[in-house]
Amino acid sequence: MKDEWTNSAECEDKSKVEQYLALVETRVLKALSSDAVQQSCSTTLLLAFATVDALGKLTHPRAKAGVGERFQYFLDFMGTGYGERAEELWKLRNALVHNVINVESYLSSTDIEGWAHLQTLGGSGLIYVNTSLLSSDLKNAFGRVKDLLATDNSAAQRAAKRLKWIDNMPQAVRGEPIPTPPPQVQFVFASGTLSSRLLGRRRFLKSLDRRGRIGSANE
Numbered sequence: 001m002k003d004e005w006t007n008s009a010e011c012e013d014k015s016k017v018e019q020y021l022a023l024v025e026t027r028v029l030k031a032l033s034s035d036a037v038q039q040s041c042s043t044t045l046l047l048a049f050a051t052v053d054a055l056g057k058l059t060h061p062r063a064k065a066g067v068g069e070r071f072q073y074f075l076d077f078m079g080t081g082y083g084e085r086a087e088e089l090w091k092l093r094n095a096l097v098h099n100v101i102n103v104e105s106y107l108s109s110t111d112i113e114g115w116a117h118l119q120t121l122g123g124s125g126l127i128y129v130n131t132s133l134l135s136s137d138l139k140n141a142f143g144r145v146k147d148l149l150a151t152d153n154s155a156a157q158r159a160a161k162r163l164k165w166i167d168n169m170p171q172a173v174r175g176e177p178i179p180t181p182p183p184q185v186q187f188v189f190a191s192g193t194l195s196s197r198l199l200g201r202r203r204f205l206k207s208l209d210r211r212g213r214i215g216s217a218n219e
Helices: 002-032 041-059 067-078 080-084 086-099 131-151 153-161 194-210
Strands: 105-107 127-129 163-168 185-190
Touching (some): 002 153, 041 086, 041 131, 041 153, 067 080, 067 086, 067 131, 080 086, 131 153
């Protein structure tokens, strides 16, 4: 019975990891190949850096590693040049995510030559990023991650523990019925991120409600 349970658990873990990687591949990497995305350096970088965040969480040896540690750790999958520029790329990631402006690096147009990719230009200390090369290197790094998780059982088990299934059944909005209810949707995402923040917010709101600090909508 124990062997059967173990095999079943291993199959579940494998399915979770494969589904998550499939989502990254179809929802992000394919989008990075589209002309509409490639025409915007900021959009390309935001998608790429979000993917680095996600895959860094999946692959980092320590479950409690910080966001910056995970981000910079994954850059090594993308090649030596990225690891050497980890600090500058981390600053760029933060500048774009929090401000949606370029204050830490020069962003290249995707049709400019890539000879200066990740190089310091001028006396500002900022680096030049060719987003076309970045997208290509990210896709190659994703392939390395797939190979790692397919061949390294320890890495695959760590990744599976950081993912969880979510079943989502669409509900009527504002009392309006759904004419043709769609099927239940099941997807997988990294645990301890959005779900934990939402849960914490719900608990906070409930505690305020118990203290009488939140009124009803019709008050």
